[in-house]
Amino acid sequence: MAAVIYAVSQFRYSKHQISSNYFSFLRFSSEIFVSKFARPPLPHSIWSTPVILGGFRIRKAGNLLTGSMFSDTPIVNDIIATGFTGIVALSSLRLWQETAKHGIFDQKLNRKLMHISIGLIFMLCWPLFSPGRRGSYLAAVIPGLNIIKMVLVGSGICKDEATVKSMSRTGDYRELLKGPLYYATAITLASILYWRDSPLSISVICNLCAGDGLADVVGRRFGHKKLPYNLNKSVAGSLAMAAAGFVSCVVYMHYFSMFGYMEKSWEKVLGFLLVSSATALVESLPVSSELDDNLTVPLASILVGTLVF
Incomplete structure (x- = not known):
């Protein structure tokens, strides 16, 4: 049972890490765009809110690695x-x-x-x-x-x-x-x-x-x-x-x-x-x-x- 629990935790961590890395890349790219074209710069708090892209709800990366085994909530x-x-x-x-x-x-x-x-x-x-x-x-x-x-x-x-x-x-x-x-x-x-x-x-x-x-x-x-x-x-x-x-x-x-x-x-x-x-x-x-x-x-x-x- 210990092996199963550990394997599941690694799977969820890997999934979260991929999502976290993707969103970090998205945020980095967006910050470059904002710094070059937006006047005035958008407030930093915008990054703490959910973003809708292509019908998918993407959350702040920091909320993804919750350490939860069954659910992100x-x-x-x-x-x-x-x-x-x-x-x-x-x-x-x-x-x-x-x-x-x-x-x-x-x-x-x-x-x-x-x-x-x-x-x-x-x-x-x-x-x-x-x-x-x-x-x-x-x-x-x-x-x-x-x-x-x-x-x-x-x-x-x-x-x-x-x-x-x-x-x-x-x-x-x-x-x-x-x-x-x-x-x-x-x-x-x-x-x-x-x-x-x-x-x-x-x-x-x-x-x-x-x-x-x-x-x-x-x-x-x-x-x-x-x-x-x-x-x-x-x-x-x-x-x-x-x-x-x-x-x-x-x-x-x-x-x-x-x-x-x-x-x-x-x-x-x-x-x-x-x-x-x-x-x-x-x-x-x-x-x-x-x-x-x-x-x-x-x-x-x-x-x-x-x-x-």
Whole structure:
């Protein structure tokens, strides 16, 4: 999906660039004509207005490169992007609900696979939105709706057995008011507060999804050697968390840099390494048995990330 989004963005950019270059040439030629024959010169503001040539409406070049994926009108683009992102997110949730329903994976593994994938897939869709804060707010609508769903189902107001089975550890619907609610809240706030031009949003989501999710998967399978200060956690799980969080952070740094949202740098790479190591350490502490990882990991990412970025 990332390749498709990038290919579409390049196609639209190329189209806009051609139009921009053509209009720049048209404007340059017209300015020469005006300077030679017009008395007095036409006001500069004329170039900020649309021009009708041969039945086609040509706009100012500066308005063409909007950075929008679906439409040159930002609000229309963001509405379409929100709908598309919602479809992608809903399809992902539905997939894991079906695998849980049919018992394709062990329930714990199914829950962690969903934990790993949902946030990362959501972040893949961020380039679909136009520049500006409106894009971040509309993108946050998708996990925000999931917050409402967790509250309604977790409090017993609504019943959704598929959601409970795919997201809870024991099948108790009240569990949705803890880990799953913290998870959706962290992703929503990362979108609203930091968005795609901040390494903090990458740190929060990647360490929460890839890092914390893979730690449990690896720890259960290869976690024979326990940590001396917490026998409920393993060396393999903690190392897997730090590695998965770090690698996914670097991958998303490169991904967003392709769209020009942030610059790649070794300083950011080092920062991601420090944040991922810190979150793995926090997750391994005994306090993680009292506080949910979906709460402590995002908080650790924000606190450490604020210091290093």
